[in-house]
Amino acid sequence: MTRWEPDARRRLQEAALDLFTTHGYAETTATAIAARAGLTERTFFRHFPDKRDVLFGADTRLRDTLTEAVTAAPAGSPPHAALAAGLTALAELLQPLRDTQLRRAAIIATHPDLRERELAKLTTWAAALTAALTARGLPVAQAETAAEVAATVFRVAFTRWTDPGESRTLPTLIHHTLTEAAAATMPA
Amino acid sequence: MTRWEPDARRRLQEAALDLFTTHGYAETTATAIAARAGLTERTFFRHFPDKRDVLFGADTRLRDTLTEAVTAAPAGSPPHAALAAGLTALAELLQPLRDTQLRRAAIIATHPDLRERELAKLTTWAAALTAALTARGLPVAQAETAAEVAATVFRVAFTRWTDPGESRTLPTLIHHTLTEAAAATMPA
Numbered sequence: 001m002t003r004w005e006p007d008a009r010r011r012l013q014e015a016a017l018d019l020f021t022t023h024g025y026a027e028t029t030a031t032a033i034a035a036r037a038g039l040t041e042r043t044f045f046r047h048f049p050d051k052r053d054v055l056f057g058a059d060t061r062l063r064d065t066l067t068e069a070v071t072a073a074p075a076g077s078p079p080h081a082a083l084a085a086g087l088t089a090l091a092e093l094l095q096p097l098r099d100t101q102l103r104r105a106a107i108i109a110t111h112p113d114l115r116e117r118e119l120a121k122l123t124t125w126a127a128a129l130t131a132a133l134t135a136r137g138l139p140v141a142q143a144e145t146a147a148e149v150a151a152t153v154f155r156v157a158f159t160r161w162t163d164p165g166e167s168r169t170l171p172t173l174i175h176h177t178l179t180e181a182a183a184a185t186m187p188a
Numbered sequence: 189m190t191r192w193e194p195d196a197r198r199r200l201q202e203a204a205l206d207l208f209t210t211h212g213y214a215e216t217t218a219t220a221i222a223a224r225a226g227l228t229e230r231t232f233f234r235h236f237p238d239k240r241d242v243l244f245g246a247d248t249r250l251r252d253t254l255t256e257a258v259t260a261a262p263a264g265s266p267p268h269a270a271l272a273a274g275l276t277a278l279a280e281l282l283q284p285l286r287d288t289q290l291r292r293a294a295i296i297a298t299h300p301d302l303r304e305r306e307l308a309k310l311t312t313w314a315a316a317l318t319a320a321l322t323a324r325g326l327p328v329a330q331a332e333t334a335a336e337v338a339a340t341v342f343r344v345a346f347t348r349w350t351d352p353g354e355s356r357t358l359p360t361l362i363h364h365t366l367t368e369a370a371a372a373t374m375p376a
Contacts, residue, residue: 080374116304145344145365146372152340153373156333177333182373184334185341185366186268 009047009057011037016054017100020107025051025114052117055104063125066090067132079138083150084178086129090154091170098161098170105162126151149185153177197235197245199225204242205288208295213239213302240305243292251313254278255320267326271338272366274317278342279358286349286358293350314339337373341365 005011015037019028030051034044048054069089073082094101108114129147134140157173160166166173193199203224207216218239222232236242257277261270282289296302317335322328345361348354354361 078371078374080372083372119307141348141364142368142371145341145368148340148344149337149369149372152336153333156336160329176329178373180330180333181337182370183266183330184268184271184337185370185373186266 005039005043008037008039008043012039012044012047013054013057016051017103017107020055021103025107025111052113055107055114056117056121059121059124062090062093063128065093066125067128070129070132071135073136075136079133079136079142079146080178080182082133082136083129083146084175086132087150087154087157087174087178088171091157091174094158095170102162102164105158122151122155125154149181153181193227193231196225196227196231200227200232200235201242201245204239205291205295208243209291213295213299240301243295243302244305244309247309247312250278250281251316253281254313255316258317258320259323261324263324267321267324267330267334268366268370270321270324271317271334272363274320275338275342275345275362275366276359279345279362282346283358290350290352293346310339310343313342337369341369 012033016028016033019033019036028051030044030048031041033051033054034041037044048057066086066089070082070086073085077085108118126144126147129150130140130143133143133146138146153174157170157177160173160177161168161170168176200221204216204221207220207224216239218232218236219229221239221242222229225232236245254274254277258270258274261273265273296306314332314335317338318328318331321331321334326334341362345358345365348361348365349356349358356364
């Protein structure tokens with residue numbers, strides 16, 4: 001009995017966030033997530049390889065937003081302007097999702113596997129950014145360093161944004177963090 | 189039969205590098221490391237809590253070299269100059285140890301536990317750097333970003349330095365990487 005469930009993916013993601021928050025990540029099974037979403041286990045596994053991946057399902061879209069904005073920056077733009085455009089596009093995509101992102105960050109903080117996966121995500125983003133920057137003509141060593149620094153700036157700004165007491169938007173925090181990073185490395 | 193072994197620590201570190209390289213990290217026991225160093229298991233555990241820590245025994249000294257150079261930078265120096273001084277002092281300490289560091293890096297790359305511990309080390313360094321920078325009067329948000337960027341610059345430069353085909357020194361690579369990081373974040 002395979003039915004087409006148009007918003008199955010979103011429903012599974014919401015059900016997973018609810019259950020991970022209420023019962024804990026380790027205690028929640030894929031079966032329980034499917035049940036809460038009113039879907040079958042089979043539908044779950046058609047969308048996600050395992051329960052961990054439910055939390056990382058938006059990764060590809062986020063990474064593409066980042067790299068496409070870097071690629072789309074005007075041809076003559078210096079690397080820092082292209083990177084700022086990429087990070088800002090990513091921040092603008094994430095900003096309306098703050099509530100979900102706060103819950104997601106709280107879950108990720110509870111489990112070493114998830115923290116490791118989150119760091120691996122940044123490594124993947126840095127590799128994609130390196131490719132986007134070399135495609136703009138930047139030498140590979142410069143592109144690599146720029147991408148690693150951009151990933152660090154994103155991580156610092158994102159961590160601040162997911163502090164429940166923080167009221168600034170993610171685009172604003174990205175801007176501040178980039179300025180702070182520039183002050184930390186400015187050539188003498 | 190507890191004897192004072194003046195260079196036990198160094199002998200255990202060398203024996204561990206030899207055995208980890210030859211037989212693999214997972215297959216090497218603390219007992220085997222002690223035996224190869226001509227010491228007892230008891231002596232091993234007086235110096236290190238477990239075999240993993242043999243690879244990270246120099247951490248405190250490296251971190252202190254970094255933060256002490258940041259603290260010692262002239263009072264009026266901007267943060268980027270203090271950070272560059274810290275990273276350069278660390279790089280100069282490591283440069284003569286290149287052969288050992290290459291072997292160590294090759295071992296760390298083989299095992300997820302070791303890679304995780306290596307990343308945790310950088311987190312500790314960033315926290316110590318943040319403290320050293322706030323003690324110089326830098327606001328905490330700026331200090332945090334600066335410390336995270338410095339840790340990233342170190343990681344990138346160190347990875348290049350431990351590539352067997354790389355001939356530049358670590359201080360030179362740190363200098364290049366800081367320049368690249370500045371170009372990636374320079375305010376528009």
